[in-house]
Amino acid sequence: METAAQAPTRLSIDVWSDIVCPFCYLGEHRLSQAIARSPHADRIDLSIHTFQLDPTLPASPIATLDHLSATHGVPAAQARAMESGLARQARSEGLAYEVDRPAANTLDMLRLVQLGNAHGVGWEVMRDLQAEVFSANPDAYAPATLARVAEKLGIPVEEIREVLDSDKYADAVRADHEQAVRLGARGVPFTVLGGRLGIPGAVEVGQFLAAIDQAWEQVDA
């Protein structure tokens, strides 16, 4: 019989993200690479948490660049230049990234991530929905797309339908957001290793790897 003293040491990594957040998309990719390279990979418990960046986004998709210009006052040329830089960076790391892509309210998507967490596939739901958005699928936010992504990951259709037809998990989305703020997050992505080290933003793979090593020394001490 296994006792607590015999249980192998494990490291928790908690990540807060939103679907429409470019640096979350990049940061999760980099963190996955760092974990894959870590000698402790098989003893890391990775959890995704939701953080809705912009609840004012409309339910119907609009152009991301138009949203940046109209809502946040970024001149159109500057918005395109910022996005083009992010696109170059993402593509150089092997990720699909379209500058001209739709943006819409992500609450339904984030509630689906929460459902994914209940089935142990929250990370995969987040990543697959981000792939739909950043590859500029015009139907990325459509309920049928959300259902397809979740069903492909093994979530029962009736549970997906129950979530999409209600506000189930909206409280979990709010709770995740509030917890991130309490922990000191001023934006996303926000990563916490071992409940002790916080990393704001999408750092490089090597920095994630060094942080994993540092956190590992603390949990293994």
Add this chain to the structure above:
Amino acid sequence: MPDTTTPQTAGPLQLLESEAAGYCDPVTGLCVLPAALPELRGDPETKE
């Protein structure tokens, strides 16, 4: 009760901040590298 897991923290977090770590800010709505913030704010006096 929300069906979610709650990470346990052992007191205040040690933050590993980096100027090279891009993030998205819910207040401004912008996704930027910290090093680029003075320029985005149009604040040349903060530049060296």
